[in-house]
């Protein structure tokens with residue numbers, strides 16, 4: 001006995017970590033067990049990226065003070081990354097918003113008002129806009145960080161109540177191309193497989209993702225697989241930038257930004273011409289299609305199409321270290337391994353041809369039959385914690401309704417209207433504005449009131465200055481719900497303080513179709529409210545203002561419910577039981593009770609509680625594993641593609657030509673600029689960032705420059721460099737290293753200082769299919785402006 | 798003074814070298830390791846920002862792949878935040894002229 005508190009905590013920490021890897025330590029804590037480290041542990045999910053790690057929040061005296069992983073969880077196996085620390089820093093932060101703030105005009109200072117006044121104003125302004133300018137003059141812009149219950153109820157009030165499909169969210173900026181890719185290739189959104197494939201894969205094809213840094217917990221699993229089977233498992237990394245991910249790869253394919261479509265088609269060329277494809281799989285399950293009309297073509301036509309992509313031709317297009325031999329080897333590894341898993345993120349999605357890039361990855365899997373079997377999958381990693389669950393499944397984009405339903409299909413609209421008990425025809429048939437169009441409509445004065453929830457478009461939109469101008473218009477009333485002031489609250493009329501994660505209850509759906517509950521563990525700061533309460537109260541006032549009982553009907557099932565648990569539970573019940581019933585994301589078995597009983601939630605489809613309690617569906621479309629594949633089976637084949645988008649129930653192999661970026665470098669702007677996103681719009685910068693030691697801990701955004709380019713332009717490490725495009729410029733310190741390929745520079749998004757906000761420079765070109773902007777590539781020029789300079793942080797003082 | 802328990806994932810051939818390097822880092826204590834390259838460590842730092850720094854340093858060591866957090870206790874830092882003695886530096890986007 002007699003352990004000090006600190007020694008006790010250190011031993012607890014050591015024992016927890018040791019238990020993960022089955023290591024014995026020369027001490028135990030049995031005797032001290034009564035001296036608990038916290039009052040209670042509350043199990044939930046991390047909210048800081050899309051991996052969906054499960055963790056316990058340690059609560060002491062009503063505050064979150066500790067974290068530990070959940071080793072039984074099938075997502076993280078107990079491991080967490082350092083981003084998790086944001087929890088307790090945020091929870092007790094003195095700068096949290098705790099009072100509604102209002103100003104009539106955007107050049108006035110905010111004044112504190114009561115919740116009653118705030119909700120009245122919000123209702124009057126939205127009602128006024130609808131009455132004077134029509135239903136499509138109002139909009140909602142949400143977030144992949146909002147809980148499913150929040151996205152669901154916001155979009156319900158907008159569509160069913162205010163009769164507009166102007167419902168969008170920031171997942172448009174990171175995921176929309178993945179959605180488009182899954183729908184057009186497999187007929188159904190979201191990955192077929194799971195993280196569990198990692199432990200069974202023999203070849204990893206990582207493209208457009210620096211997962212070592214962006215998804216470290218998943219990267220750990222992948223590395224474990226590789227380390228345990230160093231000779232059997234191959235890792236291919238395809239990326240124009242050298243990163244910690246590329247450093248561990250057996251093969252790094254580095255190419256000129258934007259030319260990866262040619263690599264993917266060239267790999268298909270090798271697969272076809274060297275007969276590496278799975279003929280039976282193709283015959284049984286796939287068709288070839290091309291063009292806008294989705295015209296079906298035959299194998300010969302596909303083969304002919306690929307003649308433009310011989311490895312020799314592709315290597316010439318791609319530059320970098322790409323050789324015909326490399327392409328051939330990659331194709332062989334991919335096709336011949338017993339199981340190949342592809343993983344990608346924004347490098348593929350944030351592109352002018354993001355959907356096509358997704359299709360071309362899926363093509364490789366369909367051609368080689370590297371799908372549906374253990375260890376094989378075409379797996380898009382998600383950036384935000386609830387882009388999948390809330391926004392893709394819950395109806396958070398302008399063209400989709402809850403349960404993967406398309407707005408434009410009348411039958412599906414009617415199903416939703418019926419579930420909501422509102423008149424048929426209430427939901428308008430026309431999809432609303434997609435993200436860029438929505439902010440363009442603000443610029444054009446067409447949107448008179450917008451509600452922005454839990455995101456900061458003033459910083460995160462490409463070509464941001466253009467849209468900030470519109471958002472500062474006096475004729476556009478802006479409500480922002482958030483926990484902190486942001487670049488966007490600077491442009492708001494009304495700012496409403498919300499509860500943070502673990503201060504409210506709700507579900508997140510992570511990358512692998514997995515829904516997980518996070519219950520309320522502590523009280524929010526006094527004055528801050530959960531969004532579900534805010535929307536309900538606002539809707540009741542809207543109903544009065546517009547004298548419209550249907551608006552009230554939208555929240556009627558939720559009236560009087562206690563806001564911390566009962567209210568979100570009632571919303572989840574309605575959504576899961578009524579809106580996902582008989583849809584491919586059937587979540588009826590995933591009730592709050594079941595979700596609470598699981599260490600790691602449930603993967604859909606999970607139509608019954610009994611099935612949900614097994615964990616749900618690990619692989620979609622496989623009979624014997626996926627209950628819908630059995631129920632929907634049309635023949636004896638083991639795989640059944642029942643997804644809503646492909647009536648022919650086939651996988652589609654697409655003929656997609658190589659297209660370069662929207663803006664390629666030229667004589668005036670000779671560099672490629674690529675950018676990387678950090679998910680939170682209130683990013684932590686370290687205290688040590690105040691020390692003007694430029695490179696320590698990357699507190700500020702910096703520009704990565706290849707040493708060859710730096711030498712040519714006389715740029716030394718730490719020098720201040722101007723990065724200028726046709727739209728705007730930044731001045732940032734230089735980091736000179738073998739990261740980006742020659743002719744390319746790279747900047748992260750996380751700095752909100754005006755000089756270093758890279759979205760003032762990026763281009764707002766977007767994919768014509770997914771409407772996702774091409775953050776990853778535009779043209780810029782760079783020049784040294786001075787030697788190293790101490791930088792001013794963008795902080796609260 | 799947060800306390801964190803981690804498993805450092807290393808290349809088995811480099812585990813011993815990494816252990817030596819870890820032992821030289823202030824605030825880091827090595828508890829155990831195995832032949833698969835897992836090293837169990839505890840980090841005790843002045844602040845969670847410092848802990849983040851140390852983890853970054855470890856992750857960038859030759860032979861290290863990931864630094865996985867298993868347990869973190871920051872009870873005294875939370876207290877400091879509450880008392881206003883320590884303000885975590887979160888860049889928020891206030892409209893402060895500079």
Ligand code: SF4
Pocket residue numbers: 046047048049050051052053076079080081082083084215216217218
């Ligand atoms: S990997 Fe993502 S979900 Fe997991 S702990 Fe880190 S930020 Fe949280």
